[in-house]
Amino acid sequence: MPDSTPSQKTPRVRFAPSPTGYLHVGSARTFIFNWLYARRYRGTMVLRLDDTDVERNSEASVQSIFEGLRWLDLDWDEEYKQSERLALHRQQAEAIFAKGLAYRDFTPAHAAGEEQSSAQGAWLFNPGMRELSREESDRRAAAGEPFALRYRVPRGQDQSLRFVDGVYGEQSKLADEVEDFALLRSDGMPTYHLASCVDDADLAISHIIRGQDHLTNTFKHLLIFEALGMEPPQFAHLPLLVAPDGAKLSKRKHGPVVSVTTYRDAGFLPQAFINFLCLLGWSPKNDREFLTIDEIVTAFTLEGVNRANAVVNFTEDDPFDPKALWLNAEHIRALPVAELTSLLQPFFAAAGLEATPEKLLAVTPLIRERIKLLGEAVSAADFFFVKELAPYDPTELVPQKGGDAAMARRVLQHALEVLATVSFDHDSLEQALRAAASHLGLKAGQAFQPIRVAVCGRKNAPPLFETMAVLGREVCLTRIGQAVQFLA
RNA sequence: GGCGCUAUCGUCUAGGGGUUAGGACGUGAGAUUCUCAAUCUUAAAACCCGGGUUCGAUUCCCGGUAGCGCUACCA
Numbered sequence: 001m002p003d004s005t006p007s008q009k010t011p012r013v014r015f016a017p018s019p020t021g022y023l024h025v026g027s028a029r030t031f032i033f034n035w036l037y038a039r040r041y042r043g044t045m046v047l048r049l050d051d052t053d054v055e056r057n058s059e060a061s062v063q064s065i066f067e068g069l070r071w072l073d074l075d076w077d078e079e080y081k082q083s084e085r086l087a088l089h090r091q092q093a094e095a096i097f098a099k100g101l102a103y104r105d106f107t108p109a110h111a112a113g114e115e116q117s118s119a120q121g122a123w124l125f126n127p128g129m130r131e132l133s134r135e136e137s138d139r140r141a142a143a144g145e146p147f148a149l150r151y152r153v154p155r156g157q158d159q160s161l162r163f164v165d166g167v168y169g170e171q172s173k174l175a176d177e178v179e180d181f182a183l184l185r186s187d188g189m190p191t192y193h194l195a196s197c198v199d200d201a202d203l204a205i206s207h208i209i210r211g212q213d214h215l216t217n218t219f220k221h222l223l224i225f226e227a228l229g230m231e232p233p234q235f236a237h238l239p240l241l242v243a244p245d246g247a248k249l250s251k252r253k254h255g256p257v258v259s260v261t262t263y264r265d266a267g268f269l270p271q272a273f274i275n276f277l278c279l280l281g282w283s284p285k286n287d288r289e290f291l292t293i294d295e296i297v298t299a300f301t302l303e304g305v306n307r308a309n310a311v312v313n314f315t316e317d318d319p320f321d322p323k324a325l326w327l328n329a330e331h332i333r334a335l336p337v338a339e340l341t342s343l344l345q346p347f348f349a350a351a352g353l354e355a356t357p358e359k360l361l362a363v364t365p366l367i368r369e370r371i372k373l374l375g376e377a378v379s380a381a382d383f384f385f386v387k388e389l390a391p392y393d394p395t396e397l398v399p400q401k402g403g404d405a406a407m408a409r410r411v412l413q414h415a416l417e418v419l420a421t422v423s424f425d426h427d428s429l430e431q432a433l434r435a436a437a438s439h440l441g442l443k444a445g446q447a448f449q450p451i452r453v454a455v456c457g458r459k460n461a462p463p464l465f466e467t468m469a470v471l472g473r474e475v476c477l478t479r480i481g482q483a484v485q486f487l488a
Numbered sequence: 489g490g491c492g493c494u495a496u497c498g499u500c501u502a503g504g505g506g507u508u509a510g511g512a513c514g515u516g517a518g519a520u521u522c523u524c525a526a527u528c529u530u531a532a533a534a535c536c537c538g539g540g541u542u543c544g545a546u547u548c549c550c551g552g553u554a555g556c557g558c559u560a561c562c563a
Binding site: 016017018020050052053055056105107108109123146147148149150168171173174177178179181182183184185186187189191192193195196211212213214215216217219237239240242244246247248276279280281282283285286287288289290306307308309310311312313321322323324325326327329333367369370371380430433434437443444445446447448449451452453456458459460461462463464465 | 492493502511512513522527562
């Protein structure tokens with residue numbers, strides 16, 4: 001049984017990104033699943049920066065990871081930096097070596113494994129190094145010859161390594177199929193495998209929830225925990241997020257669509273983004289898709305995690321999965337108007353539009369059902385905030401069915417008269433404009449289009465009366481007057 | 489190449505020895521409406537292939553195929 005009953009003790013999980021770029025959607029999802037597990041079972045969430053790769057790590061990357069996590073608005077309880085724990089890693093490597101479970105490999109880096117190939121099993125270790133006597137090994141080390149420290153994986157004993165994965169179930173592999181992997185590089189730095197396991201052991205991590213790309217690495221990790229004399233934690237691997245072509249999502253191949261900041265900047269709500277990511281590879285199994293964070297926390301279990309990779313369905317034209325968009329629209333509609341308004345504010349500011357909070361508060365209800373992304377609010381509502389309407393095609397003032405320019409002009413001129421005196425609230429406007437339409441012998445749809453285009457500068461817009469009420473008499477009269485000119 | 493993992497509509501998924509194989513997104517049609525959106529109705533759309541086990545397999549087993557992962561002194 002995969003661990004449905006996560007032990008009596010409170011779980012400790014960790015998210016351990018290596019800071020080599022911006023926060024990737026796949027990493028974000030891994031963080032989220034760990035966080036959900038921790039919150040669901042009232043455990044501890046540990047954030048550990050796995051920054052042992054000095055070459056590729058950067059402080060900028062650390063910052064952008066924090067930035068992404070902050071946006072997601074998910075917290076963690078403890079924080080560590082792997083690079084500050086170097087001494088422990090080396091000390092443990094030394095201990096493993098002292099136990100005879102590892103050996104020094106003096107083969108120069110890169111010299112080995114040049115040709116992939118060949119003789120079965122040859123790849124398992126660099127010939128000669130495993131059998132080096134302790135004396136010769138010590139002598140060469142003392143002489144300053146650089147070496148990597150490799151795990152001495154048991155050979156020819158038919159030993160089978162096994163564990164029960166929280167998602168994938170029973171897993172096993174022959175030790176003979178595992179290569180003598182490195183623990184320490186020739187520069188003395190720990191490898192990922194070593195540092196990660198030593199830290200997981202030292203930080204008492206109880207559940208390692210990570211991407212499926214580590215499933216096979218787990219056998220090595222089992223060996224390391226054993227060498228450390230520690231009970232291994234529970235493992236649970238998550239199916240990977242892949243591109244429509246099936247390839248693992250990568251920054252290099254797929255560009256900004258894999259960065260969480262892309263979602264943020266386009267106007268995703270963090271709760272919608274999390275909702276979407278959760279549904280990729282996990283299901284509450286009750287046909288519900290729109291979920292709040294709290295609902296996800298209560299519904300979350302490892303049993304609900306699927307085993308097949310999930311496609312993020314983006315295209316060249318649209319970087320966002322249609323389902324992500326739909327969920328975002330749903331979450332936008334679920335937001336209280338005041339809250340949505342303040343989230344919208346920065347998008348208008350960025351577009352250089354002067355949207356006062358009061359006015360935006362009035363506009364928000366008119367567009368909230370019409371946008372899938374916060375960023376779309378600007379193009380949906382810009383005409384509320386500009387002094388001069390952007391130029392539009394005057395023929396749009398003429399209703400497509402059964403209308404001509406003369407008729408449109410008649411409508412607008414009559415509207416001008418009516419609007420001069422009517423009170424500018426929804427009900428009065430509706431009453432007056434409907435009366436105007438029938439006065440001219442027109443159907444509402446025909447009569448309203450010229451007015452809508454005149455006032456909004458486009459055919460598709462929020463409902464007319466509400467819109468005009470927000471715009472106010474002065475602006476409406478001016479714009480309708482201009483439209484009459486256009487038709488002249 | 490070796491080893492490991494996976495395989496249900498276009499996509500995300502539910503299900504599971506006997507079902508009309510369910511839901512959602514997207515798509516088509518229609519309804520409603522002052523346009524758009526929203527909403528409602530409706531349609532098309534799937535169990536990778538081959539063997540076995542079985543009265544009966546999409547479901548269990550084996551093989552194949554395909555995809556993905558690991559196979560670094562990257563993480």
